Amino acid sequence: MPQATESSCRLYLVTPPALEPAAFAVQLAEALDAGDVACVQLRLKDCSDDAVRRACDALRPVAQQRDVAFILNDHPALAKEMGCDGVHVGQKDTPYAKARQIVGKDAIVGVTCHDSRHLAMEAGEAGADYVAFGAFFPTATKDAEYHATPDLLAWWAEMMEIPCVAIGGITPENCGPLVAAGADFLAVVGGVWNHPQGPGAAVKAYNAAIAGALAG
Numbered sequence: 001m002p003q004a005t006e007s008s009c010r011l012y013l014v015t016p017p018a019l020e021p022a023a024f025a026v027q028l029a030e031a032l033d034a035g036d037v038a039c040v041q042l043r044l045k046d047c048s049d050d051a052v053r054r055a056c057d058a059l060r061p062v063a064q065q066r067d068v069a070f071i072l073n074d075h076p077a078l079a080k081e082m083g084c085d086g087v088h089v090g091q092k093d094t095p096y097a098k099a100r101q102i103v104g105k106d107a108i109v110g111v112t113c114h115d116s117r118h119l120a121m122e123a124g125e126a127g128a129d130y131v132a133f134g135a136f137f138p139t140a141t142k143d144a145e146y147h148a149t150p151d152l153l154a155w156w157a158e159m160m161e162i163p164c165v166a167i168g169g170i171t172p173e174n175c176g177p178l179v180a181a182g183a184d185f186l187a188v189v190g191g192v193w194n195h196p197q198g199p200g201a202a203v204k205a206y207n208a209a210i211a212g213a214l215a216g
Contacts, residue, residue: 009178009210010038011203012165012185014073016193017045021058027199028059031192032066034200035207038185041088043073056082069108076102076109086110086129091119096126110165114146117155124162131156132187135168136178140190144168150181157182172202172209179213186210 013031015024031037040063044052052075060083063070071086072079076099079087086108089099100109110130111123120131133152135144148168156164166178167187175186188206195202 009183009214010036010185011206011210012039012041012187013037013192014041014043014167014187014189015055015059016189017043019044019055021055024055025058025062027193028062031199031203032063032068034203037068037203039069039071041071041073041187042084043088043189049075049078052078053082056084060084071108071110079103079107088112088132096123096128100127115148115152116146117152120156120160120164124160128162130163130165130185132165132167134166134187136166137169137171137174139169150177153178153181153183157184172205175206175209176213179210180216 028040040059042055042059044055056072060070069085071088072082072084073088074090074093076087076089076094080103087099087103088110089096090112091114096109096111103109108129110132111128113120113123113131113133115133120133123131133148135146136148138144153164153166163184165185165187166183170178170186170188171191178186186206191206192199192202
């Protein structure tokens with residue numbers, strides 16, 4: 001996983017649930033050229049494997065040429081086939097151990113842990129490269145069954161060395177308490193791609209908000 005150094009927090013961009021690869025590659029380049037981004041997760045739902053492959057071919061080079069990790073959601077075999085840097089799995093997807101076996105020991109494997117300390121401990125002890133908690137705020141990206149709070153991030157940061165990712169309705173305006181609590185990465189979707197001034201302006205706004213929260 002890209003480094004989150006002591007007392008730092010970085011952006012983790014998640015793609016919209018549907019996209020046209022060539023057009024979105026332009027948006028992704030704009031976002032990544034605007035400021036610090038650690039990671040991009042390609043998250044396409046209800047798509048064929050070939051559609052995922054086409055998106056990987058268009059987007060992976062945009063990220064990797066900028067030294068940004070490119071992670072595929074849900075599909076460890078496709079992640080390995082397409083040269084992605086790793087895979088992110090949910091609790092209803094491929095189990096961590098199976099995903100690790102498929103992508104190999106050097107790839108990134110992240111695990112969704114919702115609002116559960118138990119699931120996070122299990123994932124961490126199994127060897128996950130990061131755990132993801134959420135949703136912290138209401139989000140239009142998907143129906144949130146779970147609701148996490150900043151004290152979960154603070155507990156994890158105190159207990160574990162493994163990075164944690166916060167996700168769910170995070171904006172430049174509301175991210176401060178998550179950064180202060182110890183989030184290593186902020187995963188954002190709509191806040192970047194739906195920003196009225198475009199994704200580049202959004203990345204700048206998030207990075208400014210992170211810097212402000214860290215300066216505290």
